[in-house]
Amino acid sequence: MTVPILMYHEISARPDTTFSRLAVTPQAFAAQLEYLVKHGFTTFTASAIAAALATGAPLPERAVVLTFDDGFADFHERALPLLRQYGCTATLFVTTGWIADVGQHAAGRRPGRMLAWSQIIEAAADGIEIGAHSHAHPQLDQLGRKRLRAELTVSKRLLEDALGTSVPGLAYPFGYSSVAVRRVAIEAGYAYACAAGNAMASPQRDLFALPRLTVKASTGEGAFCHAASGQSLSKVYRADRMLTKGWAVVRRTRAIVTGVPVRA
């Protein structure tokens, strides 16, 4: 049994960033939720599925996890109303240094209009799981141990202080991790972590490298249905997975040559 964990970024017709290939329009997102509901899928938070994987409990049938990275303001404006309308839940991974009113803790360069604390708290009150997505969105696998530890602990603590609950979930920026990153994530008290990888989550998977399937502007109905059903990976995702692997090599080379991180 496998559970698809879908990865979204912006839900916006006119993305606030130049990385529009990841932005899914509200219309497409609504159609995807309608498909899930119509076909008897139940949405779970990533922590619920991670807990099932950790204990060996049977994974629910026709389960799917919707995750949102970065903490764009359109999650509150576009995604949350649709999730409410269709009775779906989700996990929102927030880069804490980018939060609109994070004040003195601001870190990194915001890629667009980001969520404010009140909106994150409102989403949590609605049953949305809030997870960490680091503090300044660096490539964690490129950091020294001290900075790595700070990235993973500061984001967790800020979220826990604001929400008044524990934050067991982490999503690696760009999906990048390493043995060292996963070890520090465990030490920081996380219960699970999501990567990218474009594969299904299954009991054989490492809880600290849960793979996710990217949903983006170019994800058509066919690819989405394949991803949600978990029966087989479509050619689209197979091609994507090869790109992911190839890209990692390109990125490493580029990081060495220029020192400039590449956003994904």
Ligand SMILES: [Zn+2]
């Ligand atoms: Zn991100």
